[in-house]
Amino acid sequence: MQVTETLNEGLKRGYEIVVTADELDQKVHEKLVEAQPEVEMKGFRKGKVPLALLKKQFGERLLGEAMQETVDQAMSDHFEQTGDRPAAQPDVKMKNEDWKAGDDVHVELNYEALPDVPEVDFSGISLERMAVKADEAAVDEALQNLAENAQDFEDREEGAAAEDGDQVVIDFTGKLDGEAFEGGAAEDYPLTLGAGAFIPGFEEQLVGVKAGDEIEVKVTFPEDYGAEHLAGKEVTFDVTVKAVKAPKAAEIDDELAKKFGAEDLESLKGQIRERLEAEYNGAARQVVKRKLLDQLDEQVDFPLPPGLVDSEAKQIAHQLWHEENPDVQGHDHPEIEPTDEHRKLAERRVKLGLLLAELGQRAEVEVTDSEMTQAVMQQARQYPGQERQFFEFVQQNPQMQQQLRAPIFEDKVVDYILERAEVTEKEVSKDELQEAVDALEEE
Known part of the structure; x- marks a missing residue:
């Protein structure tokens, strides 16, 4: 040979x-x-x-x-x-x-060939991590939101007209071509106007009704409605309004806390504070990670495989085109040529991807089975009732496994670097942290 x-x-x-x-x-x-x-x-x-x-x-x-x-x-x-x-x-x-x-x-x-990636002196990396404490104002705001979500309804004064957001208690009977259809009737049904629980157009026609009113509501079922005999059909509903109720926020007290699984109000406040600070820490990590990647991009240089850059640039251009043209679902569109801006972003992504992969390999960073299982479970929650099928799909699809493993691996490499870099903590306000997060999205 x-x-x-x-x-x-x-x-x-x-x-x-x-x-x-x-x-x-x-x-x-x-x-x-x-x-x-x-x-x-x-x-x-x-x-x-x-x-x-x-x-x-x-x-x-x-x-x-x-x-x-x-x-x-x-x-x-x-x-x-x-x-x-x-x-x-x-x-x-x-x-x-x-x-x-x-x-x-x-x-x-x-x-x-993959390039030779140089060693990186982590001690030469200097970063500032934002830290935000959950103050009483933030806790009170979260409590108020919980109270609104746990709202109840109380009868409006006699003769009051229903407004968007009100609850109307109704009896109704649906008819197709003058004949009542199965599943189209109910009594004492509590319907919140504006919640979108009924067929499009139904709730809007109840805005302004009063207790005791009897009205006819005309709507058309969507073309993709689950019941074929009703899909795309125009129907009428005979509606009797039995009560009109206005929303009333729940009281912020121990009873509210118990509704959310806490022993009392103070325990609920403690849980809210922990959750808020976990959210703040997650946002702060996004910011410090971006700063770290920016420094690595500036400090480290090596040749990039042209094919990888070209492929990444085309993918970026294609993705951005679809974001700008959301009505086009498939790929039946003109060929999209990457711009210089797309190529610049592609070069950064390829460089940082190769760099983090090499650093992780040298540091023997690994994604554990339990971490992969947790990632699969999180994804599976997006498919309620089909979790088992999703697990089987992932098991049989190495590409999907890699898609789930890659971000975990990257985060573990980032953590490895941050542990060895010079990182100082600076306490800031929630608004300052939000501004920093917003700036990331604008870049």
Whole structure:
């Protein structure tokens, strides 16, 4: 076997691999010898079929296997000897497409090598981490929101008209072509106007009604409605309004606390304070992580694989185009050419991705099974009732596993660096932290 370099330009590599016909023939012979003891054929005892006969019957199929295995082994040996790590799947193709048995095999191997990533002096990284304490005002605001969410309703004065946000207690009967349909009736039904609980257009027609009113509501079921006999159909509802009630926020007291699983109001305040500070810490970490990545981007430099940058730039351009054109769901649109801005962002992402991957490998950072399980469980919550199917999908999909593992790995590498960098803490207000988070989104 002969390996000849054909390209060495930056990170681009090219080689020609020649596998001689004799080498392939020897490989086929070895496979036949290995298989001979187990082969049974009419007229011969098991293991006694002549090699020449085996080669005549199985040689052509084994030749293809031998060719693939030999080329794969040549590539493996090449990467082991050179130390190169391909940035993406290498491009491998036969040069002599008119190859036939008895000919040498000429294979072209092209790839972009991953660059050598320099060491990073973490002690030279200086960062400031924001710290926010949950003050009484923030706790009181959160309590007020809880009270509003736990609101009750009380009867409006006699003759008062229902407003958006009010609750109306109604009896109703739905009719299609004058006939009541199944599932379209209820009594003493409490409906909050504006909540969007009913068919579009239903609640809007009840704004302004009064207790004792009897009205007819006309609506059209959506085309994609679950019941086929009602989908897209216009129906009427005979509605009797039995009560009109205004929302009333719950009292902020021990009873409210018990509704949310706390022993008393002070315990609920403590839980709220912990939750708020956890949210503040999460936001502060976003800010300090961005600052860390900015410093790494400035301090570390190495050549980037052009193919990775091109691919990332196209992906960024495509994603941003769809964000600007939300009505286009599929990919039936003109080709999107990345701009210089897209390429600049792609270069940053590729550089930081390769850097964090290398730093994590050197530090032997690993994502544990329990961390992966937790990540899968969090994702599965987005599919209520289908959690089991989602777990099975992830188990059978290595690409999905990598998508879940990558952000965990990145965060663990970031934590590793922050533990070794010079990080000072600065106490700031909630508004200052929010401004810093908003600034991240604008960049």
